[in-house]
Amino acid sequence: MSGGRSGTTLLVLDAEPLPRLGRLTGRVRIEHADESTLAERLPRADVLLVWDFTSHAVRHAWPGEGLRPRWVHTASAGTDHLLCPELVASDTVVTNARGVFEQPVAEYVAALVLAMAKDLPRTWALQREREWRHRESQRVAGTRACVVGSGPIGRAIATTLKALGVTTALVGRTPRTGVHGPGDLDRLMARADWVVAAAPLTDATRGMFDARRFGVMQPSARFVNVGRGRLVEEEALAEALAKRWIAGAALDVFEHEPLGPESPLWDVPGLIVSPHMSGDTVGWRDELGAQFLELFDLWESGRPLRNVVDKQLGYVPGH
Amino acid sequence: MSGGRSGTTLLVLDAEPLPRLGRLTGRVRIEHADESTLAERLPRADVLLVWDFTSHAVRHAWPGEGLRPRWVHTASAGTDHLLCPELVASDTVVTNARGVFEQPVAEYVAALVLAMAKDLPRTWALQREREWRHRESQRVAGTRACVVGSGPIGRAIATTLKALGVTTALVGRTPRTGVHGPGDLDRLMARADWVVAAAPLTDATRGMFDARRFGVMQPSARFVNVGRGRLVEEEALAEALAKRWIAGAALDVFEHEPLGPESPLWDVPGLIVSPHMSGDTVGWRDELGAQFLELFDLWESGRPLRNVVDKQLGYVPGH
Numbered sequence: 001m002s003g004g005r006s007g008t009t010l011l012v013l014d015a016e017p018l019p020r021l022g023r024l025t026g027r028v029r030i031e032h033a034d035e036s037t038l039a040e041r042l043p044r045a046d047v048l049l050v051w052d053f054t055s056h057a058v059r060h061a062w063p064g065e066g067l068r069p070r071w072v073h074t075a076s077a078g079t080d081h082l083l084c085p086e087l088v089a090s091d092t093v094v095t096n097a098r099g100v101f102e103q104p105v106a107e108y109v110a111a112l113v114l115a116m117a118k119d120l121p122r123t124w125a126l127q128r129e130r131e132w133r134h135r136e137s138q139r140v141a142g143t144r145a146c147v148v149g150s151g152p153i154g155r156a157i158a159t160t161l162k163a164l165g166v167t168t169a170l171v172g173r174t175p176r177t178g179v180h181g182p183g184d185l186d187r188l189m190a191r192a193d194w195v196v197a198a199a200p201l202t203d204a205t206r207g208m209f210d211a212r213r214f215g216v217m218q219p220s221a222r223f224v225n226v227g228r229g230r231l232v233e234e235e236a237l238a239e240a241l242a243k244r245w246i247a248g249a250a251l252d253v254f255e256h257e258p259l260g261p262e263s264p265l266w267d268v269p270g271l272i273v274s275p276h277m278s279g280d281t282v283g284w285r286d287e288l289g290a291q292f293l294e295l296f297d298l299w300e301s302g303r304p305l306r307n308v309v310d311k312q313l314g315y316v317p318g319h
Numbered sequence: 320m321s322g323g324r325s326g327t328t329l330l331v332l333d334a335e336p337l338p339r340l341g342r343l344t345g346r347v348r349i350e351h352a353d354e355s356t357l358a359e360r361l362p363r364a365d366v367l368l369v370w371d372f373t374s375h376a377v378r379h380a381w382p383g384e385g386l387r388p389r390w391v392h393t394a395s396a397g398t399d400h401l402l403c404p405e406l407v408a409s410d411t412v413v414t415n416a417r418g419v420f421e422q423p424v425a426e427y428v429a430a431l432v433l434a435m436a437k438d439l440p441r442t443w444a445l446q447r448e449r450e451w452r453h454r455e456s457q458r459v460a461g462t463r464a465c466v467v468g469s470g471p472i473g474r475a476i477a478t479t480l481k482a483l484g485v486t487t488a489l490v491g492r493t494p495r496t497g498v499h500g501p502g503d504l505d506r507l508m509a510r511a512d513w514v515v516a517a518a519p520l521t522d523a524t525r526g527m528f529d530a531r532r533f534g535v536m537q538p539s540a541r542f543v544n545v546g547r548g549r550l551v552e553e554e555a556l557a558e559a560l561a562k563r564w565i566a567g568a569a570l571d572v573f574e575h576e577p578l579g580p581e582s583p584l585w586d587v588p589g590l591i592v593s594p595h596m597s598g599d600t601v602g603w604r605d606e607l608g609a610q611f612l613e614l615f616d617l618w619e620s621g622r623p624l625r626n627v628v629d630k631q632l633g634y635v636p637g638h
Contacts, residue, residue: 103484107459110483111437114430123593124443130585132577132594139600140426163482164429165422258451266449274442275451281458 008300011045011069013038015052020289024296043067047299049292050074050082054257058082068092071299075288077101077153077279078228079314080201087311094309095295098316100287101279102156105198105226108278109157110164112250113194114140116222121272141165146192148208149199149227150179151318153279157198157226166194173204173313190216194224200315201228209233214240222248226278229254234265241270252278327619330364330388332357334371339608343615362386366618368611369393369401373576377401387411390618394607396420396472396598397547398633399520406630413628414614417635419606420598421475424517424545427597428476429483431569432513433459435541440591460484465511467527468518468546469498470637472598476517476545485513492523492632509535513543519634520547528552533559541567545597548573553584560589571597 008028012018015034024030033041039061042048048069050058053076062068064086073095074082087094115121117138126133145161147154150172158168169188175181180188182204189195195217199205209223209232217223223246225232234255240246250272251265257276259265266273298305310317327347331337334353343349352360358380361367367388369377372395381387383405392414393401406413434440436457445452462485466477469491477487488507494500499507501523508514514536518524528542528551536542542565544551553574559565569591570584576595578584585592617624629636 103460104456104458107433107483108437108456111430111433111439114426115434115439118427118430120430120434120439121443123591124440126594127585127592130580130582132579134594134596134599136599136601136603137423137427137596139423141422160483164426164479260451261449263449266446272442273446274439275445275453277453277456280453280455282455284455 008046009044010047010049010296011041012049013052013055013057014049015055018049018051018289019286020293023293027300039063042069045069046071047296048072050076051288053078053081056081058087059084062087071095071305073292073295075292077151077315078200079309079311080228080230083309083311083314093305094311095305095307096309096316097288097291098152098307100284100291102152104281104284105153105279106156106160108252109196109198109224109226110160112224112272113145113161113166113222114164116248116250116272117143143167143193144191145169145194145196146171146185146188147196147198148185149197151198151200151315153226154196154198155318157196161194161196172318186213186216189213190218192217193221195221197223197225197227197231199227199231200313201230202314206230207233209237211236211239214245217246219244220247222246222250224250224252226252229257238265238268238271241268248272250274252276327365328363329366329368329615330357330360331368332371332374332376333368334374337368337370337608338605339612342612346619358382361388364388365390366615367391369395370607372397372400375400377406378403381406390414390624392611392614394611396470396634397519398628398630399547399549402628402630402633412624413630414624414626415628415635416607416610417471417626419603419610421471423600423603424472424598425475425479427571428515428517428543428545429479431543431591432464432480432485432541433483435567435569435591436462462486462512463510464488464513464515465490465504465507466515466517467504468516470517470519470634472545473515473517474637476515480513480515491637505532505535508532509537511536512540514540516542516544516546516550518546518550519632520549521633525549526552528556530555530558533564536565538563539566541565541569543569543571545571548576557584557587557590560587567591569593571595 010028011031013033035057038057042061043063062084071093075097117140119137143166145166145168147158148171150170158170161168170179171185172179248270252274253276307316329347330350332352354376357376361380362382381403390412394416436459438456464480464485464487466473467490469489477489480487489498490504491498567589571593572595
């Protein structure tokens with residue numbers, strides 16, 4: 001054993017194998033937990049790696065006042081699945097996967113925007129019917145987008161949409177240069193051709209896209225959610241589409257994931273459903289593993305961590 | 320009657336109403352022709368407007384040495400549907416719709432590239448099955464494209480792909496700054512993730528994408544044709560997809576259009592079929608009509624025309 005913090009126990013909450021962790025062999029004691037064993041094993045861990053970011057087990061298993069990890073890292077951008085009041089109140093440091101998902105999510109949003117503008121879903125439906133039916137499609141350059149969420153992912157989305165000639169406004173928690181505050185949201189949504197939800201899930205953002213807000217949008221406008229499912233009132237969105245308040249929508253995230261086959265969302269007309277994959281490009285697990293190892297090196301040697309989450313805000317504060 | 324060329328007869332080869340032509344009422348005598356009446360009416364026309372750019376009637380009806388229009392305008396980027404040897408040899412000026420289709424086609428190519436990278440066709444298929452199946456997708460930034468065709472459309476495609484972080488090489492008839500010559504094509508195709516055909520149809524480009532060229536491509540690469548159908552040997556492409564020489568393709572143009580329901584291309588695995596719509600965004604007919612009227616004003620007043628096609632090359636020479 002060597003380094004600043006020898007004798008470390010790393011607990012990994014995982015549902016599937018984690019790449020590159022072998023590099024830590026001999027440096028730390030590695031334990032694994034699933035949802036059923038997490039509560040029992042948490043108190044004796046120094047570090048918790050939340051590799052299975054689909055699990056909410058940490059919220060329930062967090063030991064409160066007792067022994068607890070000094071550092072929790074989640075292999076995700078969002079932290080809503082682990083930030084219980086006891087963890088927020090504690091002196092435990094939380095870090096996230098900032099840096100891995102920005103470019104992929106931005107490209108995914110561009111893919112959805114362009115696919116909707118060019119009517120690709122209908123093209124696929126017509127191809128299945130072997131039917132040649134020419135339609136006019138829409139130019140993307142010159143349209144207007146409102147991106148809600150001014151963190152690294154929202155900013156990457158804005159950069160990519162601007163590169164396609166889309167006039168893009170960013171909305172964040174606090175107004176600053178280049179970022180509108182929440183007070184501008186309704187006005188920006190009312191004139192946007194594209195409204196993109198890329199905000200963290202917090203008490204301030206939960207359910208923010210509701211019937212009233214869809215009612216503000218233009219009938220020709222479309223809505224995309226790549227943030228968290230609970231930003232959106234799903235029934236209100238389905239109704240807004242059915243009533244043609246808006247022209248289309250794409251959801252990559254949902255209130256309940258995975259979406260069960262019984263969900264009515266699968267066949268809402270004008271709604272594109274994808275399985276929470278916007279940020280997950282080939283090699284993403286390797287990137288997440290490498291990122292954790294870099295942070296672990298910092299932690300072990302007592303240097304300051306990067307990607308430290310403001311637990312009150314629920315994300316890494318931006319610029 | 321007023322202007323430099325009073326008494327003008329404008330003949331319109333049209334299959335559907337042409338917007339804005341009413342502005343010419345009283346300035347010119349407007350006649351209309353379809354494929355069956357074109358040969359009879361061409362000799363007494365001063366100007367021919369090929370509004371129905373899907374028709375090849377001009378090639379067959381052109382009057383050769385006799386009386387003929389002094390100017391032919393086609394409401395299309397391509398000119399292969401009208402340039403017969405007699406028209407090429409004549410002193411008749413040919414103009415095209417350069418300027419209308421560039422941005423829409425570039426966006427359409429970006430839509431296809433992103434849709435393929437993000438596996439959207441499979442997402443739609445899974446949505447129909449109400450099946451939640453997470454997959455990894457591909458980053459577009461950092462990939463390589465080879466765009467064949469260095470005219471305004473090819474250059475717009477390159478600009479848009481570069482804006483998405485794609486390293487893009489342009490291939491044209493003659494090498495110049497920023498444009499590779501045909502001698503580089505195989506080498507560039509061999510290392511491209513995306514090969515985009517956007518060349519005019521000429522004797523030099525007909526059938527250029529054949530079995531040998533698909534064999535040069537990487538198994539992970541994809542092919543897109545937004546130029547003319549006959550650039551591609553369709554059977555060779557279907558075979559390249561079936562044999563997994565390449566990973567996917569999208570055709571917006573075909574040897575025979577419209578593609579009949581009996582065509583085997585509709586259900587080639589990995590092939591996206593769309594009905595020659597890449598350049599046709601809302602308002603395109605208005606733009607084409609307005610463009611012709613601008614050119615007509617120039618012509619009527621005896622000023623030099625824009626968008627003049629080099630009839631030997633088959634397109635407006637670029638920069």
